[in-house]
Amino acid sequence: MITPEQIMTWAIPGFFLLIGIEWLVAKWRGRDVYYGNDAINSLGLGVISQIVGVFTKLFAIGIYGWCAAHLAPWTLPSNSVWVWISGLLLYDLLYYWLHRLGHEVNVLWAAHVVHHQSESYNLTTALRQTGSGFLLGWLFYLPMALLGYPTEVFAVIAIIDLLYQFWVHTEVIDRLGWFDRVFCSPSNHRAHHAVNDRYLDRNYGGILIIWDRIFGSFVEENDDDPPVYGTRAPLQSWNPLWANIEVYWAMLKDSWHARNWLDKLRVWFKPPGWRPADAAARFPKAAFDIGHARYNPPMSRPLKIYCLVQFTMMLLIGVNFLGAAPKMALSEAAAYAAYLVYSLWALGFLLEGRGVGIWLELARTAGTAVAVLLSERWFGVAQLDARLAVAMTVVFGLSAVALLFVAGYERRHSASIRPALG
Structure with a gap:
């Protein structure tokens, strides 16, 4: 089968x-x-x-x-x-x-x-x-x-x-x-x-x-009312970890702030958007505006190219993880998973044009290059072929150099990542 x-x-x-x-x-x-x-x-x-x-x-x-x-x-x-x-x-x-x-x-x-x-x-x-x-x-x-x-x-x-x-x-x-x-x-x-x-x-x-x-839940698409996509509480972030916890965190806060014990429980089982009256009064949220501007922080062309190349590499590494993880010890698979999640998290900050993204990404690329060079190992592989170890070191090393170039370019031509190296 x-x-x-x-x-x-x-x-x-x-x-x-x-x-x-x-x-x-x-x-x-x-x-x-x-x-x-x-x-x-x-x-x-x-x-x-x-x-x-x-x-x-x-x-x-x-x-x-x-x-x-x-x-x-x-x-x-x-x-x-x-x-x-x-x-x-x-x-x-x-x-x-x-x-x-x-x-x-x-x-x-x-x-x-x-x-x-x-x-x-x-x-x-x-x-x-x-x-x-x-x-x-x-x-x-x-x-x-x-x-x-x-x-x-x-x-x-x-x-x-x-x-x-x-x-x-x-x-x-x-x-x-x-x-x-x-x-x-x-x-x-x-x-x-x-x-x-x-x-x-x-x-x-x-x-x-x-x-x-x-x-009774069917509706037909109407040409006079084109669909507008997203949620009524826009994420406004490229952080994949925040994307996964944002609603849990909002519920946890409302449950904590609610004075009524039943409301602390209702938060979890009521429809999305429902909030305890006292929590909503003390911590109001802006009303949803269907015409709000889409979240699209400005990015220079070098930064776009860098992020695209790195994400392509992450996809290839992710495919390797999916194939290798079932054969690995749990601790090693968990470490490999943490490396991938960290990589995507750092990339999210870069996509937002936040300075901390430069440092997180530099730690990833330079750290990976040094680790592979010194150990000649990769997750689940006890001993890399020497040529492969050199190739990986060069690729991640060049990525770190390219990142510094991108950060310098951003510093000279835009304000989006100036805090990174200033």
Whole structure:
């Protein structure tokens, strides 16, 4: 049987091919659907989600497998076509409710919000995934375990449902007629990602949109009210760690400040945006303005090129991590994961034009060059080939030199990173 890991291995090159095609089509049509900083942030959050998944996938799958083995009255045959078809339909229905409650319950929104933070809507948005969804998401799929769907069937179906949703995150595909009435489509999902009053909290279906029609949450995209993307509490940051904790932190603060003990609890289970009256009065927040300027800190061309090159390197290192981590000791895999997360965190500060980003990134590049040169080791590799060690030292060393050049350029030509070396 094909494994989920094999499916993802085949899918990843396809993701980037389709992203490239979408970018070219948008350019040909004269549309700006990509912003480099936003795309890097979305893909970086996808990388972090995959990193977290390496350590947590056994959590959800393990619970599912235990329930299927010990609580289900029977085990359905994994070689039955009807088991797969019914399993996919049931999974999609359960996903609908997870997704819907992810918009209606604050603690679930805290995980799901990551996917909605981008103010762009393109195929990189599809890969913008949470790092904390594993905490509660598994609860919604236990009915499949209790009905006897085998663990391997569940795991593959979950990947299929997820992969389907990739292509609907685009503005370059228009409406599709009858298809829009039955399936989740680009038009339907554009409405889902919009913050306009008309579209807010609608169209939750993963593969089928008929769940929304059945349960009253469907809305059609309207040309007179084009979707505006993002959230009603804009992230205003390229920091991937902050993106994952911002709502949790806001809930924690409101829970702490609320004087009523029931309100301290309600914060976590009320709809997003709800706040205890006393906390809201003492710590007011600005009203949402749908016409606010998108978050897009100015970046010079050298800084853009540097960030793009470094992020490409991080993607390659991330692929290496995903392949190597399952064979590594837990402590070594955790160290490798921490290195990658730190790298993306430092890059986020650079994208924001913040001076601390220079120092964090310089520590990463120069530190990596020195560490590889002196130890001739890499995570999970006890002894690097001497030529590879030299090549890595040169690449990271040159990156540090290039960073100093970029910092100097920024200091001379703009105010965006002057605090870095001044």
